Amino acid sequence: MAQQEKDDASGQQTGRSLTMSRAMVEAIAHEMREDDEVFYMGEDVADYGGIFDSTEGLLDEFGRDRIMDVPISETAYLGAAVGAAQEGMRPIAELMFVDFFGVAMDQIYNQLAKNTYMSGGSVNVPMVLTAAVGGTYNDAAQHSQTLYGTFAHLPGMKVVVPSTAYDAKGLMHNAIRDDDPVVYMFHKRLMGIGWLPAPDGPKTGVPEDDYTIPFGSADIKREGADVTVVTLGLHVHRALEAAADLADDGIDVEVVDLRTLVPLDTDTIRDSVAKTGHLVVVDEDYRSYGVTGEIIASVAEAGLDDLEAVERVALPDVPIPYARPMEDEVVPGTDDIVAAVRAAQGDE
Amino acid sequence: MYENMVTARQYEERLQEEYMAGKQPAFDISAGPIPGELHLAAGHEAAGAGVCQHLRDDDTVTAPHRPHHIAIAKGVDLKRMTAEIFGRESGLSGGKGGHMHLFDPDVNFACSGIIAEGCPPAVGAGLAAKKRNTDSVAVAFLGEGAIDQGAFLESLNLASVQNLPVVFVVEDNDWAISMPKERVTDVENGAQRADGFGLQGARVDADDAVAISDAAREAVGRARDGNGPTLLEVQVHRRMGHFMGDPESYRPDEDKAAAEQRDSIERLEADLRAHGVDDEEIDDLRSRAHDRVEEAIEWAKDQPEPDPDDAYEDVFVNPPSGVTDSEPSTADTGGDD
Ligand SMILES: Cc1ncc(C[n+]2csc(CCOP(=O)(O)OP(=O)(O)O)c2C)c(N)n1
Numbered sequence: 294m295a296q297q298e299k300d301d302a303s304g305q306q307t308g309r310s311l312t313m314s315r316a317m318v319e320a321i322a323h324e325m326r327e328d329d330e331v332f333y334m335g336e337d338v339a340d341y342g343g344i345f346d347s348t349e350g351l352l353d354e355f356g357r358d359r360i361m362d363v364p365i366s367e368t369a370y371l372g373a374a375v376g377a378a379q380e381g382m383r384p385i386a387e388l389m390f391v392d393f394f395g396v397a398m399d400q401i402y403n404q405l406a407k408n409t410y411m412s413g414g415s416v417n418v419p420m421v422l423t424a425a426v427g428g429t430y431n432d433a434a435q436h437s438q439t440l441y442g443t444f445a446h447l448p449g450m451k452v453v454v455p456s457t458a459y460d461a462k463g464l465m466h467n468a469i470r471d472d473d474p475v476v477y478m479f480h481k482r483l484m485g486i487g488w489l490p491a492p493d494g495p496k497t498g499v500p501e502d503d504y505t506i507p508f509g510s511a512d513i514k515r516e517g518a519d520v521t522v523v524t525l526g527l528h529v530h531r532a533l534e535a536a537a538d539l540a541d542d543g544i545d546v547e548v549v550d551l552r553t554l555v556p557l558d559t560d561t562i563r564d565s566v567a568k569t570g571h572l573v574v575v576d577e578d579y580r581s582y583g584v585t586g587e588i589i590a591s592v593a594e595a596g597l598d599d600l601e602a603v604e605r606v607a608l609p610d611v612p613i614p615y616a617r618p619m620e621d622e623v624v625p626g627t628d629d630i631v632a633a634v635r636a637a638q639g640d641e
Numbered sequence: 642m643y644e645n646m647v648t649a650r651q652y653e654e655r656l657q658e659e660y661m662a663g664k665q666p667a668f669d670i671s672a673g674p675i676p677g678e679l680h681l682a683a684g685h686e687a688a689g690a691g692v693c694q695h696l697r698d699d700d701t702v703t704a705p706h707r708p709h710h711i712a713i714a715k716g717v718d719l720k721r722m723t724a725e726i727f728g729r730e731s732g733l734s735g736g737k738g739g740h741m742h743l744f745d746p747d748v749n750f751a752c753s754g755i756i757a758e759g760c761p762p763a764v765g766a767g768l769a770a771k772k773r774n775t776d777s778v779a780v781a782f783l784g785e786g787a788i789d790q791g792a793f794l795e796s797l798n799l800a801s802v803q804n805l806p807v808v809f810v811v812e813d814n815d816w817a818i819s820m821p822k823e824r825v826t827d828v829e830n831g832a833q834r835a836d837g838f839g840l841q842g843a844r845v846d847a848d849d850a851v852a853i854s855d856a857a858r859e860a861v862g863r864a865r866d867g868n869g870p871t872l873l874e875v876q877v878h879r880r881m882g883h884f885m886g887d888p889e890s891y892r893p894d895e896d897k898a899a900a901e902q903r904d905s906i907e908r909l910e911a912d913l914r915a916h917g918v919d920d921e922e923i924d925d926l927r928s929r930a931h932d933r934v935e936e937a938i939e940w941a942k943d944q945p946e947p948d949p950d951d952a953y954e955d956v957f958v959n960p961p962s963g964v965t966d967s968e969p970s971t972a973d974t975g976g977d978d
Contacts (some may be wrong), residue, residue, distance in 0.1 A: 336817075336818070336820070337818045337819045337820060339819075340819045340890075340891035341818065341819035341891055344818070360819050362819070362824060362825070363825070364786075364789035364820075364825040364826065365756050365757075365786050365787060365789055365790055365817055365825070366789040366790055366791070367790075368791050369789075369791075392755070393755060393756075395755070396755065396756075396757075396758070396790065396792065413703075428670065430670050430671035430676060430677060431671065431676035431677040431728065432677045432739075432740070433677060433737075433738060433739040433741065433742055433754075434680055434737075434738075434742065435741065435753065435754040435755055436754060487667065487668065488667075488668045488669060488670045488886045489669070489670055490669065490671075491667055505853065535649055572825060609952075609953065610954060610956070611952055611956050612737075612956070614736065614737045614947075614951075614952045615677060615725075615728055615734075615736055615737055615738055615739030615742070616728030616729070616732075616736030616737070616739075616947050617676060617728055618736075618946050618947055618948070618949045619736060619737065619949055619951055619952035620952075621949065622655065622949035622950065622952045623952050625779070640792070
């Protein structure tokens with residue numbers, strides 16, 4: 294499904310490439326023009342345009358009533374977004390760094406995520422919670438986490454993690470139109486911000502018109518016959534780099550980009566593993582009780598027969614250290630992925 | 642007090658130089674000898690120095706994301722703090738914490754990068770002092786942008802209702818990143834929030850180290866004497882961007898210029914001169930600060946970087962043995978970025 298939709302609306306044909314942040318902003322602006330009920334709330338989202346350029350330029354077009362700077366009070370404004378969503382509005386609320394979720398976790402996981410269920414479906418929360426994630430620039434333990442697993446673990450929220458501009462736009466359209474709460478986690482390193490250089494990959498062709506990418510459709514970013522690497526966010530690009538390295542040695546790697554964690558496209562993963570027999574899961578989140586374990590379990594549940602070897606590459610269970618040698622050690626790099634693929638191939 | 646303020650200013654000027662090395666021409670936050678974010682406190686020095694001069698080593702201080710001037714005034718080991726900021730092995734936290742997470746238990750100093758989250762631990766330190774019947778006090782520093790945060794408001798209430806020896810010091814620099822104060826609070830005088838919780842509130846309107854010190858003497862004295870907490874808001878100024886690399890395009894030029902003109906260090910210097918302190922003494926103080934700063938920076942830069950495997954230490958002081966292995970199964974986990 295993912296592949297087909299890409300062929301239909303291939304950004305490359307537009308001849309126009311955007312950074313991931315521009316692509317997200319384009320989708321938000323489009324939805325705000327179409328629907329007066331959509332608004333954006335957060336810290337430094339108006340005049341600053343979002344610390345990670347998530348709302349760059351929106352204030353000019355939509356004004357302060359719809360691009361709202363709020364006091365540093367995550368409990369109040371994220372909870373207010375939940376309340377407004379329950380009234381039928383379509384708020385987008387930004388948590389500047391996902392690491393700050395702790396100060397407002399009740400509003401997130403007891404209100405945003407559970408009200409639909411507890412109300413027996415009579416109340417719904419059509420809200421998007423955006424949050425910057427990720428390390429790789431030495432911002433230490435309180436500003437570098439991805440926490441993919443935390444949000445995906447708690448039921449009631451759809452969880453989206455784009456890795457390219459094309460995906461970021463289509464997933465954002467879908468997120469705003471979805472009648473359920475969606476947590477949209479964007480990796481700082483992919484946004485294309487001046488002061489935090491992005492790798493080449495995330496800047497892609499993006500159609501000017503709106504389009505949606507359905508949740509639960511993983512995307513095969515590179516086809517290959519020997520080993521399946523399942524990953525998301527920044528690590529899609531590291532996996533592609535690893536795949537290019539390994540191709541020189543005749544190892545043909547398939548890279549599956551999950552794009553959404555909830556819902557999870559287990560079919561694409563299983564089909565790929567059925568083809569390659571070798572599975573490597575790469576995640577920038579903590580190793581235990583997280584994405585890597587979940588993916589491996591879902592493949593194993595479908596049948597162990599396909600599976601010749603499994604490796605996982607994730608953040609070891611330590612808070613993220615500040616100093617460069619230590620952060621480099623714990624955040625998976627391209628060479629860690631190369632090593633894991635080789636290990637899965639049995640030729641370590 | 643003057644020496645502390647000058648040390649803090651000179652220290653951060655040197656840090657700024659070091660931080661910018663390797664980051665140009667196009668500013669790249671992840672390049673250079675000091676990576677990560679860096680929040681400098683030029684314009685805030687009077688708050689750290691004015692308050693901490695009334696504190697002892699056994700008094701606890703919690704600081705926010707802009708901590709250096711407070712750490713210096715509290716007597717945090719300058720060399721090891723610098724090594725920490727450079728991410729070196731001999732840093733206060735062995736390079737694990739970094740500039741927003743400086744811990745020096747020798748002088749009971751800690752900081753956190755999450756807004757207002759230093760308040761509850763300060764209340765806890767006050768609680769411990771009360772339970773143990775000591776006369777030590779706890780001081781939580783925070784910015785005016787942090788006073789809307791639940792952790793702060795709940796802490797005011799708890800400290801008040803338990804009559805704890807805690808002083809909350811709000812450094813009001815009028816800005817919370819790009820958000821000017823008037824757009825995030827309808828209360829001009831943040832110290833008035835004390836009224837709603839039944840504790841003492843006081844505000845010092847001028848960026849004046851002597852006035853801040855006087856107000857802090859009273860607040861700290863009240864806490865030490867068992868007379869309960871105080872919320873003290875002091876006016877300071879942000880002379881720079883929120884963090885290094887902040888383009889400040891949201892900030893009117895006049896506001897920046899005004900902040901630069903109101904320099905509490907110059908003001909204190911003028912006061913000192915008016916009280917008969919002569920050039921020679923001032924120069925002496927300045928050069929002492931200069932030497933201390935240079936020594937700390939040079940020492941820190943000479944320190945080795947941590948071993949990558951140090952990353953696995955200190956998760957627990959009493960690591961569970963043989964049960965969990967935090968290292969992934971593939972032999973080499975070394976990153977390459
Ligand atoms: C809970 C939380 N929300 C948001 C942030 C991001 N943030 C860091 S500093 C800051 C502004 C703080 O302003 P203020 O308290 O006035 O201190 P100043 O930076 O002006 O010294 C913000 C929003 C954070 N660190 N923690």
